[in-house]
Amino acid sequence: MGDHRNEAPHEAPATATALVKAAGIGKVFVDDRGRAREALGGVDLEVPPGGFLSIIGPSGCGKSTLLRIIGGLSAATTGTLEIDPSVRSRIAFVFQDHSLFPWLRVVDNAAFGLRMAGIGRAERRRRAMGWLERLGLAGVADAWPDELSGGMRQRLSLARALVTDPALLLMDEPLGALDPQTRLVVQQDLARLYEETGVTMVLVTHSLEEAIWLGDRVVAMTARPGRIADVFDVPLPRPRDEAMLDTEAFTSLRHALWSRLETEVRASMGAPS
Numbered sequence: 001m002g003d004h005r006n007e008a009p010h011e012a013p014a015t016a017t018a019l020v021k022a023a024g025i026g027k028v029f030v031d032d033r034g035r036a037r038e039a040l041g042g043v044d045l046e047v048p049p050g051g052f053l054s055i056i057g058p059s060g061c062g063k064s065t066l067l068r069i070i071g072g073l074s075a076a077t078t079g080t081l082e083i084d085p086s087v088r089s090r091i092a093f094v095f096q097d098h099s100l101f102p103w104l105r106v107v108d109n110a111a112f113g114l115r116m117a118g119i120g121r122a123e124r125r126r127r128a129m130g131w132l133e134r135l136g137l138a139g140v141a142d143a144w145p146d147e148l149s150g151g152m153r154q155r156l157s158l159a160r161a162l163v164t165d166p167a168l169l170l171m172d173e174p175l176g177a178l179d180p181q182t183r184l185v186v187q188q189d190l191a192r193l194y195e196e197t198g199v200t201m202v203l204v205t206h207s208l209e210e211a212i213w214l215g216d217r218v219v220a221m222t223a224r225p226g227r228i229a230d231v232f233d234v235p236l237p238r239p240r241d242e243a244m245l246d247t248e249a250f251t252s253l254r255h256a257l258w259s260r261l262e263t264e265v266r267a268s269m270g271a272p273s
């Protein structure tokens, strides 16, 4: 199967305050035998500057596809995508599988984006070390990625993305492969990084708790073909802390979100894959 790019959407600079404005974004994949699969069925979404947007939805509803389209890694089949010109060249990604380079030491993995930008070796190392220190990885700067735990590798992925000074950080299930305790710790790291840097972040996750606890706003998607089912504002103050998981505000939002999602999850389980 491959991208169906015949009707690439009109791409124009965003005129309003949103960093990204997606209107009616549709995506159809066509396989080798010409069979079409509609992944996205018309997504309308705005990413406000400085916000933390969580995206949640049933498996296979098109979350990753949407994130890839926003980040310019894939073209939409239909719809309009407006991206603020100041953001276009400053988008960074973090994926679940780390995508680290096993042949580069930790510090050189962290500095990779700077090397691509043509920044000199000493300056690369200085900036990369700054982020490694913030993420508690300075002590393993000269280790190889294979020598790190899963949590450390995912922190390194965050460092590698943030060292490039992105305006928009797109994350696709970045914590999905971590054990529950490590996941909690890296969630805290991520909340702190967001609160300290103010970088606009978009997170795709399967975890309701993670979506709420990290986000300012949670977007719930329908079963495939994905559309926006509902948008929930998160009424928790910042900085976020663990105790908020036990608050009435958190549990009632979790309940409302699951009430909306359950139908979609059931629909996706009943649909052919």
Ligand SMILES: Nc1ncnc2c1ncn2[C@@H]1O[C@H](COP(=O)(O)OP(=O)(O)OP(=O)(O)O)[C@@H](O)[C@H]1O
Residues within 6 Å of the ligand: 001, 002, 003, 029, 030, 037, 038, 039, 057, 058, 059, 060, 061, 062, 063, 064, 065, 066, 224, 273
């Ligand atoms: N490159 C591709 N070629 C063909 N079909 C694809 C491709 N990428 C995704 N799809 C299909 O599009 C649909 C949406 O996939 P996508 O990975 O975006 O969903 P998702 O919500 O991120 O899934 P999950 O929650 O399981 O990670 C799925 O049916 C998937 O099989």
